[in-house]
Every structure is written in C-alpha cells, then in structure tokens.
Amino acid sequence: MKKQLLHILLLSAFISTVHSYAQKLDNLTELKQKSQNEIFHNLGKAPYTPAFESEGYWTWGSSVVKDEDGKYHMFVSRFPKSLPFHPGWMVASEIVHAISDVAQGPYKFCDVALPARGAQYWDGRSTHNPRILKYNHKYYLIYMGSTHPFIDPNYNELTLSSPWCIVARSNKRIGLAIADSPYGPWKRLNEPILEPKPNTFYSFLTSNPSPIIQEDGSVMMLFKGRSHLENGKYSNMALGIAYAPTIEGPYTVLNNDQPIFQVDGQGEAEDPFLWKNNESYHIIFKDHVAKFTGERGGGAMAHSQDGIHWNIDKDPKAYSLTVEWEDGKTSWQSNVERPFILFENGKATYAFFATMDGPGGGFNGHNSWNMVIPIK
Numbered sequence: 001m002k003k004q005l006l007h008i009l010l011l012s013a014f015i016s017t018v019h020s021y022a023q024k025l026d027n028l029t030e031l032k033q034k035s036q037n038e039i040f041h042n043l044g045k046a047p048y049t050p051a052f053e054s055e056g057y058w059t060w061g062s063s064v065v066k067d068e069d070g071k072y073h074m075f076v077s078r079f080p081k082s083l084p085f086h087p088g089w090m091v092a093s094e095i096v097h098a099i100s101d102v103a104q105g106p107y108k109f110c111d112v113a114l115p116a117r118g119a120q121y122w123d124g125r126s127t128h129n130p131r132i133l134k135y136n137h138k139y140y141l142i143y144m145g146s147t148h149p150f151i152d153p154n155y156n157e158l159t160l161s162s163p164w165c166i167v168a169r170s171n172k173r174i175g176l177a178i179a180d181s182p183y184g185p186w187k188r189l190n191e192p193i194l195e196p197k198p199n200t201f202y203s204f205l206t207s208n209p210s211p212i213i214q215e216d217g218s219v220m221m222l223f224k225g226r227s228h229l230e231n232g233k234y235s236n237m238a239l240g241i242a243y244a245p246t247i248e249g250p251y252t253v254l255n256n257d258q259p260i261f262q263v264d265g266q267g268e269a270e271d272p273f274l275w276k277n278n279e280s281y282h283i284i285f286k287d288h289v290a291k292f293t294g295e296r297g298g299g300a301m302a303h304s305q306d307g308i309h310w311n312i313d314k315d316p317k318a319y320s321l322t323v324e325w326e327d328g329k330t331s332w333q334s335n336v337e338r339p340f341i342l343f344e345n346g347k348a349t350y351a352f353f354a355t356m357d358g359p360g361g362g363f364n365g366h367n368s369w370n371m372v373i374p375i376k
Helices: 002-034 085-092 163-170
Strands: 057-066 072-080 094-100 108-114 126-135 138-146 173-179 205-213 219-226 238-244 269-277 280-287 299-304 310-319 322-324 330-332 335-344 347-356 368-374
Touching (some): 002 322, 057 126, 072 126, 085 126, 094 126, 108 138, 138 205, 219 269, 238 269, 280 310, 280 335, 310 335
Antiparallel strands (some): 072 094, 094 108, 126 138, 138 173, 269 280, 280 299, 299 310, 347 368
C-alpha cells in the first residue's frame, strides 16, 4: 500500500512538472509582452544556429568583446566529451578564443587562450568562467582556475565524490590574464586575484567572476563563494562583491565580507552578470532555487546604487529556461546558464547563454553549446 501511494505521488509530481513546463511553453510570448523587466520584455527570438559549439567537446559560458577592426572575439570554456559534463569542467576545462564578423555569430574557433599548464600552477588543470574586458588598449581575461595532482581520470572514475572532484573543487580560485591583443599571447598572474578567506562565506572557494571596469579604472566584481562547514562539507552558494583600485588588484571583498543576498531565507544564487549605467549597478543571475522568479534555474534581476546594497527588481524574471526560437516555436532547455550581455554604444544588443539539450537534472544532456538571443 505504501509503495502504491509513493508511486501515485511520484506520478502526480511528474504530471504537475510536465504541466508546469507546458504552461511555460504556451504563454512565453504573452509573459514577455506583459513583463515590466527591461531584459525579459525585450528578449527577441533565438537563432537555431549556435553562437559557438565545438565538436567532441562540451562548451559552457562565454564572453564577447569587439576589437578596433570591428571583429568580435568570444572567449568560451570547453572540455572533452571523454569526461562527464559534471564535474568534467572542474578538472579539464580550457578557455578558447573564437571570432566572428558579426556580434551574433556563429563564432569560429581560433586558438586556445588558456590551456592546461601543469598541476604545479594554481590554475594548471582547469580554466573556466571567462570574462573578457578591454581597457586602455589592453585585454583582460578574468576567470576561474583550479588544479589537482592526479593523473587524468577516465569517464567512469570522475564522479562528484572522486578525489579529482574533491580536490579540484576546493582549489577553485579567481585569476587574471593580460594581453595586448585578443589573439594573445596571454600573461597569467602567478597568484589568484581573489583567494578564500577564513571565517567568511567564501572560505572554501571563489568562482564565477563578473567584473566591470569603472570610469576611474577601478573594478567592481561579483563572484560566487562557498564556506567550509563541519565534517568536511561546504555551504550553499552565495554572491559577493569585491573592489580593486585597478584591475590587477588588490581586491577587497565589500559588505563586511557578507554576501549581497543571504542564503538563509533567500536561497542560493550563482552565475552573475554585472553592468553599470546611469551611475547605478545592475545584475542578472541564476535563481538556483526559484526564490525570486518562481522558476528553478531562471534568471533574476537586481539593482544597486553602491554595488553593495541590492534590491530585487519589482518584476524580477530576466530570462527563462523556455526559449522562443526564430521560427516562432518554443522549447524548454534543460539548462540556460552563464548569462552575458553584449553592450554596444551603451545599448544592450545580444544576450549569450550556455545551454544544453536532454533531460537536465544534474547536467544529463547529450550536447551543450553557447546560444545567443537578440535584445530588441
């Protein structure tokens, strides 16, 4: 009897979930039209052609910059499909450089910007989460790096509880590479620019950097942190804000080393994208537990006058896992993450996302790529 009841409850939950997705698919256009959110309301129809994909690789998360000649340069993470998607990115990711004549792409592979360089380096085995910035005729690549001392794992060996994942996760740090050209060569700093700090929400790791360079050359940077807990465990994800007088540092975490959104009561958040206009700061981020948007994994938006104290938008949904395509059809993507907005002449023109097909639920997809959505 108990088993039958359990099966009924599971089936009911499944039907409810499918019905929920169907509702999203049916009314996405209407939701965007009615939305007061400046990003969600103006999201256009996505082309089916990926902005970037790489045969034989998982790809995840991108950042784009335009050079003096008018070409667009994308910096994007990729890692081999010989490893599972999660946690393959933690132990074998590299940041590659791709080029396009138009902002929306598709972008063609050009070179590996930040390859593996040996376990002895803090970022020697994985580079991920790229953010590209241009300032005073130089290019700055801020990213997450990690390392581990083991030989390369095979597909079945690499799990969340394996030594590779445990060590690589605990070694995640934020770093910086500098070049005179988007083609490189890239000079990496010998040490991370933002290390964990004991007895803070980022005592375990720092990751997911999203920086901006301000008018005076100073930097504000959102990042993700986790803290150490008892019994070898770590906390949920939280977002913090750091400041530096120049892009090379030193970086100081603001808000008295507290996250900008408290995990207790407000839920986890990650994948921030930060920008500034009219002397105000704005972010969109992944609403990991559907606290703000009602959609697990959807995008939320917030605003701040000082970069420290944030208010969630009155209509917070900035993007959805349901995507409207160029032919008018809609589909639910298992993941829509790592948002990046390209601004040209002060206007938001395109939103880039990492996405995946398949059932999702722990990154169980078959293919991943970077997609683009025009902003009207």
